[in-house]
Amino acid sequence: MNTNEAINRLLSSKVSWLEPDSSNDDIAICSRIRLARNIAGIPFPIAADSTRRAEVRSAIEEASGNSDCLGKPEMFFKMNDISPLHRKLLLERRLISSELSGAPDGSALVVANDESSSIMINEEDHLRIQVLHPGLDLEQSWLQINRIDDCLSEHLPFAWDPQLGYLTSCPTNVGTGIRASVMLHLPGLIISGQIEAAMHGIRTLGLAVRGIYGEGTENHGGLFQISNQSTLGESELMIIERLDTVIRQLITHEKNARAMMLENNKFVLLNLVGRAYGKLRHSFILSIAEALSSLSALRLGVDLKMFSSLNIRAINDLFIEVNPAHLLMTAGKPLNETEQDIKRAEVVRETLRKLETEAKP
């Protein structure tokens, strides 16, 4: 499969990790685990010349292509071969980092056919193995990535030290090389003004909190990512278990905040969701910030069963589709900022209209 075919294939398929997770009231959107690994005897990407980087790329491509570690992956992207727009697209789909996108020489990406696992090659480390699962699913994510890692280590000699574990370019990743994170939708905590306190609590536990689109109360999509920081001195399972416990508590807090609002400020909540729906359904110009914050409110409304015609999956997809590179790809031509806002409004309007038509008997 050549690069263009692979890009088209990615675009035509739905993002697998955005499947709804009804077991947690759809508060947890997706779980991600990545492992940082390096090949022994070769300098880390930051100190490797282009010959060594190319050597690393072929070794990893061969290991993943000729083994069953990632299934039989058909999607290989050499960063040098793909346009900045396509790189941005991969970035919006969370398959690559801005670091990989910005350093194309010798960098590449291998994606499993179901998009649930991938390897970034020559990012900060030689390998960044990544697994993405819908909902809160750290345990299965760990089992999958652990299997991939074991499989790859039979083909590639990883840099490892008995005291320090896996050796990584940045000492903040040394040891397990693991970063586990969960993306959460927390509009209830934002609206009820509890978000800062909740974040503070999480941070004191040594975990990192990031707004996906902006921080704290200025958070536009109500989306947050919670992840571990420390990678040395604890096993992978201990790290994951601690994160999982904290996430479950946060989900309970979010549920409580929603229940409290429904009981005490029902009309404030209904008004917020209703206005968001109006904006998304009827706007002709929609900025990314407006789109995200309205989608967040609408998602809350769908969670609270206020819209029989809408479903969480469609809203999840919109969170990706309203981003610039996806809009440009949909439009099939370059768009300036104003044109993007117009296109964005059209995409959202049409999606909602279609869903409503389909839902009618």
Add this chain to the structure above:
Amino acid sequence: MLCDNCHKNEATIHIQEVAQGKKNSLHLCASCAAEKSIDSGLGTVGGFNISQLLYDISNNFGLPGLSEALNKSQAAPKKGGNIKSAEPLMVCPECKWDSNQLRQTGRLGCAKCYETFKTILDKALPNMHRGKIHIGKCPSGSAANAAPRRMQELLELQKQLDHAVRDEEYEKAAEFRDRINEIKKELNSARKKSGKK
């Protein structure tokens, strides 16, 4: 507010991250942000990468974090001494990465660098992590598999011992203590056998 990078233009992009109780802020002008490949369009920052970005940049600007940890370990010029105050430049024999590059980027050049810059890392690592010794998984088939497994067992036993003491179950506690001592002995002798580490 001026840009933290060029100190010339007005900062229009503000990034904030709180990690391990420390708040890191970064204020950049549009051109420096573009250079650091931060997109002011909201969607494209991509969440997962912003931290790395902030982290990298904070290292360059001496904000709390790794650079602080690394620089703390730099020997302060001795008072009254007329010896050259700067710490001698350390260079990795394997990849030629040097201690200045380490301080500037917060990154190491190769696996050997962990030995080369051990004195710096020994002081920096405890500020980043919960422990000093790896107790997670090993590459499959690695001969070193046993030690980390034992370490993990040790940790689990320590937890159980704490619980037993808390619940005043002293018989159980004594049992756990004996098993802990056994494993410690075993690990020590294995370490001696494997060399000076």
